[in-house]
Amino acid sequence: MIDFSLFPDRSPAIGYGVNPLDRLSAGRDDARLLSTLTADPASVSFAIVQDKFILESSSGAPQALFGLKDVAGFGAVQEVALLGRDQTRAYFVSLLSDHAAHVPADLALTHPHMPPQLSLVQRPDLALADLRALAVQGLFEPDILGMMAQAKSMMHWHARHRFCSVCGSPSVLASAGWKRECVACQAPHFPRTDPxxxxxxxxxxxxxxxxxxxxxxxxxSALAGFLEPGETMEAAVRREIHEEAGIEIGRVRYLASQPWPFPASLMIGCLAEAVTREITIDHTELEDARWFSKQEAKLMLAGAHPDGLLPPGHIAIASHLLRAFVEGHV
Ligand SMILES: [Zn+2]
Structure with missing residues (x-):
């Protein structure tokens, strides 16, 4: 018998890890359902332009959800995808044309060394914000952040997959945004998540x-790397640690995962049993790597390390891996 109490689900406690939506996957090709949800005045949509969320904050706390009709007033809407539905309403994400936002000429001139401050051409009163900054600032509840991660990864994919990778012809959005289809060879293409x-x-x-x-x-922070084709999660853990730090790894255990919408990854958090100790740093990947005692890690998490060393940000799964190690919940 398997004792599932040994395997608590830690993922919902991690940034972007909560998403309350019923994704309605069986309804994505149901034209009647889609037109009902689209026409429902209660339905709301996130709005994204050039990978940034459009925010309205005239009445205090920033709002990232708008009526679908309101979004149409922000600029040319290029794609709309259905994220899902909760008990009260349906949630969409709308992607605006890149041309809907620009760097106002006066700002471009006055701040030559600052990153360009994008602004909506038609609604300069609205703000544009980076999801990473919004998450760090804690401006949105975890369930909204989870939906924003879903929305951002989806639209990042649509914006960069306008052409069929089989024949090069244009592709069009289908299945409420969960697919693109080639107009010439009909090849289907699906949104990607990169582990x-x-x-x-x-x-x-x-x-x-x-x-x-x-x-x-x-x-x-914790070491990390992309899984490669034909590789198990455990093999990827062993390979990455060996490549970056020269440490040999024995057993590997999964702990938790985190959607990471920069642009569309799933972070798979693991603990790995080191069987050697001597570190050989790959300086193309890392500036430094070293062993930290549990006590030292504890001080880092408490912001009290004597040398001022800092842990990974609280939004990142690396922070949770470190905490699990310090607290012995492994
Ligand atoms: Zn094609």
């Missing part, structure tokens, strides 16, 4: 963390 393994190598009461040059000062 990434992210893992802590553990040796007794020490774990392995590394840092990339692009990380904030003093931040160390």
């Amino acid at each position: 990434v393994v992210i893992m802590l190598a553990i040796d007794g009461d020490q774990c392995l963390l590394g840092r990339q040059a692009r990380f904030g000062t003093g931040m160390y």
Whole structure:
């Protein structure tokens, strides 16, 4: 008999890990259902332009959901996909044409060294925001963040798959946004999710963390890498740790997963049993990697490391892997 109490579902506690929607997968080709949901004034939609969410915040807390008719007033709507439905209403995501947003000429001139501040051409009063920043700021409830992750990954895929990868002809959205079909050869194409393994190598009461040059000062995190074709999750964990840090890995255990909409990954969080200790850093991937004791990791999570070293951000699954290691829930 399998004791499932040994395998708690940790994923909903991790950023983007909650999504309350019934995805209505059986209704995606039901034209009548779709037109009913589209016409329902209670239905709402996220609106995305150039990978940014459109926000309205005139009445205090920012709102990312709009009536479908309102979205049409933001600029040319290129694609609309059905995310799903909860007890009260249906949720869509609308992708606006890239031309719906621009960098106002005065801003481009006054801030030559700042990242371009995009603004909606037709509604400059609305804000455009990056999902990563919104998640870090905690401006939205977890269930809304989960839907935003779904919405962003979907529209990132649509925006970059306008042509058939079999014959090169244009493709069009189908099945309420869960498919594209080629207009010439009819080949179907489906939204992709790219699996990434992210893992802590553990040796007794020490774990392995590394840092990339692009990380904030003093931040160390779990190692990670894309799964390759024909590879198991466990093999990918062993390969990535060996490539990046030269450590040999024995047993591998899955702990939790996290949708990661940058642009469309699933982070598969694992714990890995280190069977060697000597670190050889691949400097093309990592700036540094080293062993951290449980006590040191605990201080990092508490923001009290004597050298000011920092843990991964609380939104990331790496932070949960580290916490599970420190708390011994492994
Ligand atoms: Zn084709």
